[in-house]
Amino acid sequence: MAQTKRRDWGTEDIPDQTGKLAVVTGATGGLGYETALELARAGAEVVLAGRNDAKGADALRRIRSGVPGAKVRFEKVDLASLASVHAIADRLMAQGKPISVLVNNAGVMATPKRSTTEDGFELQLGTNYLSHFALTARLLPLLRKAQQARVVNLSSVAHKMGKKRIDFDDLQSARKYVPLDAYSQSKLAMLMFAFELQRRSDANGWGLLSNAAHPGFSRTDLISNGPGDASIEARIVKLIGRFISQTAAEGALPTLFAATAPEARPAGYYGPKNMFEMNGPVAAAAISRAAQDVAAAKRLWDVSEELTGVSWTAVDSGRELLRR
Numbered sequence: 001m002a003q004t005k006r007r008d009w010g011t012e013d014i015p016d017q018t019g020k021l022a023v024v025t026g027a028t029g030g031l032g033y034e035t036a037l038e039l040a041r042a043g044a045e046v047v048l049a050g051r052n053d054a055k056g057a058d059a060l061r062r063i064r065s066g067v068p069g070a071k072v073r074f075e076k077v078d079l080a081s082l083a084s085v086h087a088i089a090d091r092l093m094a095q096g097k098p099i100s101v102l103v104n105n106a107g108v109m110a111t112p113k114r115s116t117t118e119d120g121f122e123l124q125l126g127t128n129y130l131s132h133f134a135l136t137a138r139l140l141p142l143l144r145k146a147q148q149a150r151v152v153n154l155s156s157v158a159h160k161m162g163k164k165r166i167d168f169d170d171l172q173s174a175r176k177y178v179p180l181d182a183y184s185q186s187k188l189a190m191l192m193f194a195f196e197l198q199r200r201s202d203a204n205g206w207g208l209l210s211n212a213a214h215p216g217f218s219r220t221d222l223i224s225n226g227p228g229d230a231s232i233e234a235r236i237v238k239l240i241g242r243f244i245s246q247t248a249a250e251g252a253l254p255t256l257f258a259a260t261a262p263e264a265r266p267a268g269y270y271g272p273k274n275m276f277e278m279n280g281p282v283a284a285a286a287i288s289r290a291a292q293d294v295a296a297a298k299r300l301w302d303v304s305e306e307l308t309g310v311s312w313t314a315v316d317s318g319r320e321l322l323r324r
Contacts, residue, residue, distance in 0.1 A: 008281035010253065011038050014260045018043035020146075021097050022259070023139070025079065025132065026106025028055035031154070031215050034252035035103055035259070036072065037063050042260070044101065045071035049088060051078040079106050079131040081118040082308060089138035098145035101259050103152045104132035104190070114177035121307065122172040128186035133193060134308040140315050144206055152258045153194040153212045155269070156187040157277050160288040166192070166300055187214075188291060189300060191269065196297040198267040204316065209266050213258040216272035216279050218251025246272065246279040257282045 022039045026032035027048035040046045040063055048063075050056050056074035063072050075091065078084040092099070107128040117126035136143075136151055143149040162184030167173075173182045194212035201208040254270040257263075264270070269287055274280030290296065305311055 009257055009261065011041070011256065014038060014042045014256060015262065016043055017100075017260065020044045020100035021047070022101035022103065023047045023049060023075075023092070023099055024103040024105055025049045025077065025135070028052060028059040028074075030248050031218060031252045031255065032103070032105040033059055033062075034249045035105060035255050037066065038252065038256055039101065039259070040070040040072050041067045046073075047092070048072060048074045049077045050074065050106070051076065051084075077135075078118075079127045079135075080123065082131065082134055083118070085131050085135050086138065089135060092139060092142060097142065099139055099142040099149055100146040101150050101152070102136060102139060102143060103154070103255060103259055104136065105152075105154045105255065106132075107154065107186070110179035110183045112179060114173060114182075116172075120172075122174070122177070122182055124182045124186045125172065125189065128183075129189040129193065130304060130308055132190065133304045134310045136197070137308075137310045137312050137315050140206065140312065141318075143208060144316075148207055148209050150259050150264075151194070151197060151208055151210045152255055153190040153210075154187075154255065155191040155194070155212045155214045156184070157214055157216065157271070157285075158184040159188040159191050159214075159291060160184075160286070164188075164288065165290045165293075166296055168299065168303070171303070188288070191287070191291045192293075192297040192300055193304075194269070195267050195291065196294075196301050199294075199297075200301075200312070202266075206316070209264070211258045211264055211266065211268040211270070213254035213269070214271040214277070214285060215248075215251030215254060216277055217245045217275075218248050250279070254282050254285070 022044045024032050024036045027036040028050035036046045036048050048059055060072055060074055063070050075088050077088040108124055111123055115123045117123055121130055162181035191212050194210050197210040258270050269285045270282055271277045271285035272280040273283030
């Protein structure tokens with residue numbers, strides 16, 4: 001008897017999410033919007049976290065148009081500001097509803113000139129990684145209230161590029177700023193964070209499923225909002241993108257798999273499987289040696305607590321959240 005070919009995983013495979021609360025950062029466009037849309041379609045209540053009120057209103061309108069009765073709302077947050085991160089966390093904590101899915105999706109890419117967040121962090125490290133580290137910590141009590149809540153960190157194939165390690169001697173790229181190096185470091189940090197969070201959840205009984213995903217080469221506004229449409233990166237994207245890129249909806253599939261699929265593993269990492277992980281169906285993604293460095297991950301965690309002023313131990317025990 002001929003065997004039936006296994007169908008690739010798709011949005012129709014997302015389990016019913018009714019009764020679950022999902023929080024997605026950077027959800028007003030691109031990958032984040034597609035992730036929020038499909039979670040809402042599956043029945044979840046979804047918080048679209050973003051920094052632009054107008055884009056938030058438009059995203060809500062589009063989701064409600066496509067998914068009548070969708071339970072969606074917008075919460076403002078600027079990930080270039082720890083004060084803004086603390087504010088959204090405080091609002092969600094005050095509401096008290098367990099968070100079943102947290103997707104740390106928002107990010108900026110390869111800004112041409114070095115700039116800093118409100119707190120003085122290099123912009124990509126601060127926005128892509130440190131603010132998500134702080135947000136996840138602040139929301140830990142709500143994540144623990146859910147049944148095996150999932151935390152999904154967005155990484156990138158770029159985590160294997162650039163310096164290929166965390167540069168603890170120049171973490172903020174103050175001595176030498178190379179746009180793509182800083183971006184790759186931020187995405188390596190996100191992947192290491194996902195793995196270390198799972199280890200610490202297991203050790204401390206937090207009950208989380210922490211994993212990561214990347215979208216391959218997806219057509220979003222990341223280049224326009226980073227290097228700019230006139231940049232070398234934009235010209236490269238225009239030249240080769242037609243051959244190897246995929247839509248934002250396709251790029252969101254690894255994230256949705258990590259966030260919902262029963263087969264998704266703790267400390268798993270997922271992305272598209274074709275063309276050097278640039279496009280195609282969801283599959284396990286390649287992990288660099290640096291991302292698997294447990295000692296470096298522990299050091300990064302400690303440094304991140306110090307930089308953000310957030311103590312996970314204090315949050316977990318219910319004591320004062322901030323050390324500064």
